[in-house]
Amino acid sequence: MATLVQNDKPVTVDPLRHSAPLGAVLAFLGVARCMPVLHSSQGCAAMVKVLLTRHFRESIPLQTSALTEVTTILGSGDSLLEGITTVTDRQQPDLIAVITTGLVDACGEDVPRTLRLRSPRPPPVVLAAVSDLDGGLEQGYATAVEALIEELVLPRAGAAIDNQVTLLPGPALSPLDVEELRETAEAFGLRTVVLPDPSRSLDGHLDDDWEPLLSGGTPLSAVAVAGRSGSVLAIGASLAPAARMLAGGDAWTVPHAVGLDASDAL
Structure with missing residues (x-):
């Protein structure tokens, strides 16, 4: 016999628009000349690209390892390495961000081991091991920021x-x-390092010519010295671990910046 479950939640959350890989892509788009690569099928990457393009009205740079049924079952490592090589040769980014998905997690692929097999050539590669099966957009975003801090x-x-x-x-x-x-x-009078900085990459500005990568964002040279700042401030409770990675117990975290009380605390 069927059981009717009544939901009193006042809002409906679309899981496709609240996925962890989507949050990770959003974070990496705030880094200058970064190319996110979704380790997934083409459909997963297309969905993320469409959602972000419609929201920001920007041409979103996003690539995929283009997994198929065969490569997913027999091993997706070669597809990932080939995708990284293609992106390096064609787009020439300063940073490649590899983002895992639920498809890779379900098949048990050892992505860190695969990346260690890559020849040591520029650009650097950062791995954000997120999953559609655990957490949402906020968790994926925080994982990407922590990966940037750990690696760069x-x-x-x-x-x-x-x-x-x-x-x-x-x-x-x-x-x-x-x-x-x-x-x-x-x-x-303070010099600021914003990580990530979508205000210069997803602000709707017009470039003189088309580029395969977003212009603006936080340059890698600024990311490298983010840990030497006199103060570290995280806006959002999910970024508290990332702030502690930079400044330990001296990091400041505010849950948000909305309202008079929150603005005064900030």
Whole structure:
């Protein structure tokens, strides 16, 4: 006999629009000349690309390892390495971000081992091991930021740069929100490192010519010195672990920047 379950939740969440890989792609798009590569089938990448293109009205750079039924079962490592080589030769990005999906997790692919088989040639490759089966957009975004910090930020050496602040904006902030936060910090005479920075890559600006990668975003040179800032501020509770990776117990975290109380705390 069927059981009727009544849901009192006042909102409906579309799981396709709230997936962890989508959040990871959103984070990597805030890094300058970064090419996200979804380790998935072509349909998964097409869905993410369409959703982000419609939302930001931007041409979103996104590639895929184009898994098929055969490669998924027999081993998808070769498809991933071939995809990275193709992206390197054609788009020539400064950074390649590999993002796993539920398809790869379900078949048990050892993606870190596959990436270790890649020849040591530029550009660097960052892996965000996220899954459609665990967490949503916010968790995928936070995992991507933590992967950037772990792989690209140089260890803190010497004294901190007192007039530099590192901002970690959460996925709930729009590009205009991030721009306002950066300009507010700069108004106090502070040099800001925003990681990631969608205010310069997804702000709707027009380039002189078409480029395969987004212009703007946080350059890798700025990412490298993010850990030397005098202060680290994360906007969003999910980014608290990433902030602690940079500044330990001295990191500041605010849940959001909406309302008078939150603005005063910020």
